[in-house]
Amino acid sequence: MAANGIHKLWGGRFRAGEEDLMEQFNNNFKDTHWLCDPDIEGSLAHVAMQVECGLLTEGEGAQLTEGLLGIQADVHSGALPLDDRYEDVHTFVEANLIDRLGEVGKKLHTARSRNDxxxxxxxxxxxxETAHVVELVEAFLQTLRKKADENPYIMPGYTHLQRAQVVTFKYHLMAYHGMLQRDRHRLQSALENMDLSPLGCGALAGTTHPIDRAFTAEKLGFAGVYDNFMDGVSDRDxxxxxxxxxSILMMHLSRLAEEMILWGTQEFGFVTLDDRYTTGSSIMPQKKNxxxxELIRGKTGRVYGDLLALLTVMKGLPLAYNKDMQEDKDLFHDGLETVLLSLTMMERMVATLTVHPEKMRRAVSKGFLNATEVADYLVAKGVPFRDAHGIxxxxxxxxxxxxxxxEELTLSELKQFCPAIEEDIYPYIDYENILHKGIKKEML
Known part of the structure; x- marks a missing residue:
């Protein structure tokens, strides 16, 4: 029995209880309430397997199942408070089960370790949660496609943040569509790679009890089980x-966020963000920030930090389980919550974005964005490209x-640079026509 009155799952060999500081340092339940449902789900599958393998009677299995479902229902309704005095979610569930069922509740943990x-x-x-993120990515892909199709207007394309060649707003947005498609594929690949059940691996070397790991894997929706028990309990990859x-997804969102910030300035004026996703200044009444x-751009570093922190936790750990791994929960959950918020925010900002084609068209006309096409025109007239570039x-x-x-120069002005230039140069370098040439039609 601990000083706070909560039984430990491991206290039998100790003569003294934890000091309050150690108990506080070791406790992670307050940060992992969200694991309560998965813990009960895993326990329900474990009970079903115990009955199937003869480790529990049918009656005991029914009692444990009813008790676990009752705890879950009471947690959801608020009738059972998530008391932070418990060391972890496993202690919370098992202690409450024993309180409700008595001796039979103590049989839940047979053939299982907290490690697996x-x-x-x-x-x-x-x-x-990864499947949920995939759903949000798919929704954002649809929004990007819709906004792109609604805005096939010409705009400057940039390199080095300098006007370079003419593109369309649609084409620019669809670049992010391609990035997000790859993000979705990466997440789906991760889902396939993780689809092995650790349950039944025990602390690190399995169990001598006759259990059926394939049974619990199927119950829990896993495609299979770990071949190696030590791998099963120490895997966090x-x-x-x-x-x-x-992190890659957030990098893509951050790049788009940066462009929306730039495009929304008076210097660009290409877009206007909806008032609902902007704020003002406490001192400057005219500001719309x-x-x-900007928050998406800033929070990207936070997700990078979660990844790097977990990599650092894992980099020097010997097999199998070490308490360092407790840090995985906070780090993953923080990264997840940041991605969920950022994806939702970006989808809504893009969906409500107002595009100003006249501003983009004016920017095109001032940037010599048809210079490359002039060089291509000269090449078509037989001028070597390197000479054409200099001309x-x-x-x-x-x-x-x-x-x-x-395009505003007269033919005589143009001919002084190269006599090969003829009247047909004007339609060749017209911005609308440029987008209808050859492979550039893909931008429309």
Whole structure:
């Protein structure tokens, strides 16, 4: 019995209880209430297997099942408070089960360790929540596609944040669509890789009880079981793989957030973010700040930190289980919650985005975005590309000095740079026509 009145699952060989500081340091229940459902789900499968293998009678199995379901219902209704005095979620569930059922409640843990139990709980949680993130990614892909299709307007494409070539707003957004498709694939791949059940691996070397690991794996929706018990209890790479996919996903969201912030400034004016996802200034009444996008950009580093922290926790651990692994729960949960919020916020910002095609069109006309096409035109006239490149550079300098654009130059002005230039250059370098040439049609 601990000083707080809560039984420990491991206290038999100790003469003295934990000091309060150690108890506080060791306790992680307050941060893992969300594991209660997976823990009960895993225990229900374990009870069914115990009955099937003869470790429990039918009556005992029915009692334990009813007790576990009762605890779950009472937690959901609030009738059973999630008391932080318990060391962990396993202690909370088992102690309350024993309080309700008496001696039979003590049979729940037969042929199981907290080591395989906690990894089973986390596997169930990570599988479920990763599948949820995949659903959100799919919803965002649909929103990106819809917003792109609604806005096939020309705009400047950039390299080095300098105007480069003409593209369309649709094409620009669809670049992120491609990135998010790969993010979805990474998450789906992680789901396939993690689809093994740890339940039955015991502390590290299985159990001498006659159990059926395939039975519990099927009950819990896993495709199979671990071949190696030590691997089963010490594996956390499934969380690392998902956090790595989360980090890449957040990087993509952050890049889009950065562009939305830039596009929304008065200097660009390409888009306007909906008021619902912006905030103001406490001192400057005119301000409308892109705080939703800025928070996504800022929170990206937080997910990177969760990944790096868990990598650091795991990098020097000998097999099998070590208490260091307790840190995985906080880190994964934090990364997950950040991704869920960021994805939802970005989807809503894109869905409600107002696009200003006239501003983008004006930016196109001022950026010499048809310079590459002038070079291509000269190449088609037989001029070597390297010579064509130099000729167009001189044309651009001429335009800059006169504050005009290439398409506004007269034919005689253009011919002074290269006699091969004819009247047919104008339709060739028209911005709308450029997008209808060859492979560029894919931008439309």
């Amino acid at each position: 139990q906690v990894n089973t709980d986390m596997k169930l949680y990570v599988k479920r 499934y969380q690392l793989e998902v956090l790595a996919a989360f 892109s705080d939703g996008a 167009v550079g001189q044309i651009v300098l001429y335009c800059e000095d006169r504050q005009t654009s290439i």
